[in-house]
Amino acid sequence: MAAGCLIMPDLPDSAAPPVITRRYRGDTLILETDFETPDDRVSLIDFMPARDGAAP
Numbered sequence: 804m805a806a807g808c809l810i811m812p813d814l815p816d817s818a819a820p821p822v823i824t825r826r827y828r829g830d831t832l833i834l835e836t837d838f839e840t841p842d843d844r845v846s847l848i849d850f851m852p853a854r855d856g857a858a859p
Contacts, residue, residue, distance in 0.1 A: 818840075819840065819841060821838045821839060821840050822837075822838075822839045822840075823836065823837070823838055823839075824836070824837045824839075825837075831850075832850055832851045832852070832853060833848065833849070833850045834848070834849045834850065834851075835847070835848050835849075836848075836849070
């Protein structure tokens with residue numbers, strides 16, 4: 804699987820695709836991704852550490 808690739812499961816034709824929203828937390832390298840369907844919601848929190856000497 805390639806990095807950054809999201810694999811979606813096979814859904815019935817009548818199923819609505821998930822609503823996906825992304826945002827960074829303030830002035831950080833923390834990325835929040837929400838996946839929402841009519842039945843449920845899940846949040847994925849990811850971060851990338853700053854390089855030495857790099858500003859956030």
